[in-house]
């Protein structure tokens with residue numbers, strides 16, 4: 001009895017199928033991994049993946065992303081196994097969206113960008129972040145203002161719905177354009193305020209935590225700043241930056257937790273989040289956190305470095321922190337079998353990573369586990385060294401004993 005009553009009241013979970021292509025640019029392994037990540041993104045926004053479809057194509061089909069045959073196959077599958085949503089791994093062009101919506105009547109058509117935008121809109125807390133996401137959503141939708149628009153706005157609840165989609169009346173491009181201008185104006189005002197606020201903090205060393213999404217930035221922030229910062233095993237747990245004042249070895253500095261990066265981040269989102277990214281651009285020191293237990297951690301490092309270069313923040317003193325050491329499975333030097341790996345292999349693996357990244361101009365490499373408290377003391381030592389260097393550049397005559405206000409503050 002209890003079971004049925006529970007079932008009848010619980011809202012059924014939204015379901016989806018995912019579609020990706022193996023192309024000249026993206027081999028089978030990569031595609032599988034991207035689709036795993038897409039499934040994680042879907043899960044993060046409350047959608048359960050029912051099936052994944054993949055097609056080999058030189059490049060994605062211009063009209064419908066996948067070819068005719070594959071489209072038929074998907075349609076047949078859906079007839080037997082109805083789902084709410086179909087999610088494509090790459091950003092769809094406006095005409096692809098139109099064609100796919102014609103093919104998949106009554107099913108929501110989403111792409112990776114829209115899914116990410118949706119997660120951002122669910123998670124944004126501050127006025128600034130909310131408006132930034134809204135702006136990105138409008139910019140994304142403007143060239144796609146066709147059936148998709150009304151389609152989204154007519155749906156009751158579910159993903160792809162928050163933000164602009166809710167306002168059914170605003171189906172007119174002009175209204176959307178007006179809204180974009182208004183949002184830009186408001187954001188400009190907020191920007192000016194935060195620029196002033198940042199200036200006021202100018203004379204204190206600023207450290208920013210950066211990295212791919214879900215690597216443990218917020219968890220590490222908690223370790224260092226001993227505060228409650230929202231950390232969760234979901235993508236994009238942090239959208240708004242959090243700033244904390246920290247004192248280590250009697251040197252005060254500001255520590256900022258920032259939004260994680262991901263591959264194929266919608267371009268409209270990067271544009272709208274420019275001022276949030278200013279926190280990173282204006283930082284004195286970066287702590288680049290990496291999840292060493294992730295199979296693609298090296299690619300993640302590349303993506304983060306490219307994004308940093310894009311926003312002009314790639315020339316800062318950086319502390320490279322390999323996190324989740326507790327979950328890392330070293331490769332055995334006898335072969336690649338991870339089950340045969342020994343403590344010695346672990347050391348050799350880590351040494352290899354350290355050397356390879358030291359060569360790539362990163363002076364400081366630390367291996368830690370933020371949750372298990374492993375090697376945090378070593379991290380602290382390196383961080384103190386970097387902060388001190390910068391601090392004494394700003395205050396050549398700093399004398400901690402003359403600044404007793406900092407004495408009582410906590411240290412890790």
Ligand SMILES: Nc1nc2c(ncn2[C@@H]2O[C@H](COP(=O)(O)OP(=O)(O)OP(=O)(O)O)[C@@H](O)[C@H]2O)c(=O)[nH]1
Pocket residue numbers: 211212213214215216217218219220230231232233234235236237238239259260261323324325326327368369370371372
């Ligand atoms: N096993 C293990 N898990 C960790 C470690 N550090 C963090 N995690 C877990 O990884 C998940 C993500 O951690 P967060 O701190 O939210 O990661 P983040 O980088 O802030 O993520 P976003 O804000 O989404 O970009 C959480 O479930 C953490 O508990 C670690 O050292 N070991």
Ligand SMILES: [Mg+2]
Pocket residue numbers: 217218219230231237238257258
């Ligand atoms: Mg976070």
